[in-house]
Amino acid sequence: xxxxxxxxxxxxxxxxxxxxxxxxxxxxxxxxxxxxxxxxxxxxxxxxxxxxxxxxxxxxxxxxxxxxxxxxxxxxxxxxxxxxxxxxxxxxxxxxxxxxxxxxxxxxxxxxxxxxxxxxxxxxxxxxxxxxxxxxxxxxxxxxxxxxxxxxxxxxxxxxxxxxxxxxxxxxxxxxxxxxxxxxxxxxxxxxxxxxxxxxxxxxxxxxxxxxxxxxxxxxxxxxxxxxxxxxxxxxxxxxxxxxxxxxxxxx
Amino acid sequence: xxxxxxxxxxxxxxxxxxxxxxxxxxxxxxxxxxxxxxxxxxxxxxxxxxxxxxxxxxxxxxxxxxxxxxxxxxxxxxxxxxxxxxxxxxxxxxxxxxxxxxxxxxxxxxxxxxxxxxxxxxxxxxxxxxxxxxxxxxxxxxxxxxxxxxxxxxxxxxxxxxxxxxxxxxxxxxxxxxxxxxxxxxxxxxxxxxxxxxxxxxxxxxxxxxxxxxxxxxxxxxxxxxxxxxxxxxxxxxx
Numbered sequence: 001x002x003x004x005x006x007x008x009x010x011x012x013x014x015x016x017x018x019x020x021x022x023x024x025x026x027x028x029x030x031x032x033x034x035x036x037x038x039x040x041x042x043x044x045x046x047x048x049x050x051x052x053x054x055x056x057x058x059x060x061x062x063x064x065x066x067x068x069x070x071x072x073x074x075x076x077x078x079x080x081x082x083x084x085x086x087x088x089x090x091x092x093x094x095x096x097x098x099x100x101x102x103x104x105x106x107x108x109x110x111x112x113x114x115x116x117x118x119x120x121x122x123x124x125x126x127x128x129x130x131x132x133x134x135x136x137x138x139x140x141x142x143x144x145x146x147x148x149x150x151x152x153x154x155x156x157x158x159x160x161x162x163x164x165x166x167x168x169x170x171x172x173x174x175x176x177x178x179x180x181x182x183x184x185x186x187x188x189x190x191x192x193x194x195x196x197x198x199x200x201x202x203x204x205x206x207x208x209x210x211x212x213x214x215x216x217x218x219x220x221x222x223x224x225x226x227x228x229x230x231x232x233x234x235x236x237x238x239x240x241x242x243x244x245x246x247x248x249x250x251x252x
Numbered sequence: 253x254x255x256x257x258x259x260x261x262x263x264x265x266x267x268x269x270x271x272x273x274x275x276x277x278x279x280x281x282x283x284x285x286x287x288x289x290x291x292x293x294x295x296x297x298x299x300x301x302x303x304x305x306x307x308x309x310x311x312x313x314x315x316x317x318x319x320x321x322x323x324x325x326x327x328x329x330x331x332x333x334x335x336x337x338x339x340x341x342x343x344x345x346x347x348x349x350x351x352x353x354x355x356x357x358x359x360x361x362x363x364x365x366x367x368x369x370x371x372x373x374x375x376x377x378x379x380x381x382x383x384x385x386x387x388x389x390x391x392x393x394x395x396x397x398x399x400x401x402x403x404x405x406x407x408x409x410x411x412x413x414x415x416x417x418x419x420x421x422x423x424x425x426x427x428x429x430x431x432x433x434x435x436x437x438x439x440x441x442x443x444x445x446x447x448x449x450x451x452x453x454x455x456x457x458x459x460x461x462x463x464x465x466x467x468x469x470x471x472x473x474x475x476x477x478x479x480x481x482x483x484x485x486x487x488x489x490x491x
């Protein structure tokens with residue numbers, strides 16, 4: 001009886017130690033390969049980390065689905081937009097000529113772009129859906145400058161891990177990892193369905209991240225910061241979404 | 253005199269049963285919370301408040317952009333609901349894999365779940381259906397395993413409804429859609445996937461209700477006790 005329980009105890013101890021070691025190794029590997037999301041420390045962090053790690057391992061290079069021109073939604077839904085403020089109104093009155101996109105952080109050459117300058121860069125177009133976390137969706141053609149191109153122009157440093165982007169709307173900012181930032185379908189969007197990007201849909205400048213849900217596609221983008229850590233931004237959770245209870249990663 | 257106990261359910265079955273129960277209830281609660289932010293359903297690839305729904309649930313919404321006919325808007329619960337929905341999904345899927353590995357490797361499915369051709373004969377089925385319709389209790393020799401209708405419903409849940417709910421759920425993830433487009437296109441689009449996710453949920457909830465009713469008819473405390481501990485404690489058995 002005693003022997004059995006001692007053997008059981010030793011076996012359980014060894015299994016426990018092996019499990020703990022395995023877990024520690026897995027966490028270290030996940031950290032090294034950037035598989036831990038910035039909001040991993042919140043209440044539902046473990047599930048969030050599993051989702052982000054699994055999707056990143058499988059999807060680093062996968063493309064968002066693209067559709068035929070005939071599938072473009074005739075009645076896209078812009079969703080509600082909070083009042084845009086005096087500064088936005090002033091820029092709008094000036095036909096957005098004074099709109100600037102500032103790019104700084106871990107870059108060799110911090111730069112600032114006007115919309116005209118962005119339009120003079122190589123453009124890319126895609127017909128993709130945008131899906132809201134609430135469940136609704138629509139398909140549109142989006143075109144603009146791939147974010148990767150802008151990051152290349154400013155010379156993003158090799159140790160960069162995230163790009164933080166901010167809206168003209170106060171307290172609306174977000175970030176994506178380099179997998180999404182350098183992804184060919186991630187667009188600084190200037191145009192929708194062949195025309196100007198309408199204000200309700202994020203005009204004059206919206207970041208499209210088609211492999212993630214709608215709320216990562218921040219409207220009215222005014223600045224980008226390239227960084228190796230999200231700790232210094234807001235509460236350090238990666239975007240304003242987790243500060244309001246929503247997940248940072250929205251690929252699901 | 254030593255008593256001989258035959259555990260009704262193996263330990264793995266008991267543990268996975270309750271882990272699945274917990275995660276299913278969490279998925280159901282958070283799923284309902286997410287659903288009320290847009291209680292409209294569509295077919296095909298796209299759908300929003302500007303397009304015609306397939307059908308609309310007559311409930312209020314947690315978004316004022318959705319026309320519901322109600323004069324109020326419910327509080328937004330999507331943040332924690334989405335977090336918990338996916339965390340519970342991980343628990344359910346990992347637990348389900350453990351259960352499947354056990355069920356196939358240890359003969360649990362072969363002994364207790366799969367049906368012999370004779371079980372599906374009209375007379376055998378008719379007998380079992382008749383007994384269920386009379387709300388008859390299972391006979392003693394059946395108490396050690398599952399009866400035919402029970403096996404059929406468990407097979408349906410384990411090998412049809414659970415795979416379908418996982419599939420239709422994954423088909424709503426924009427990242428997964430990019431990785432495996434066929435997951436979505438086979439279903440007819442992401443809005444079709446969402447609508448099917450809802451209907452599979454309805455079937456799972458129906459199963460849950462009937463399952464609990466059957467447990468109640470067969471003796472609630474005994475059956476629940478048997479799913480918690482391997483043998484019935486004396487105190488429970490007396491009740």
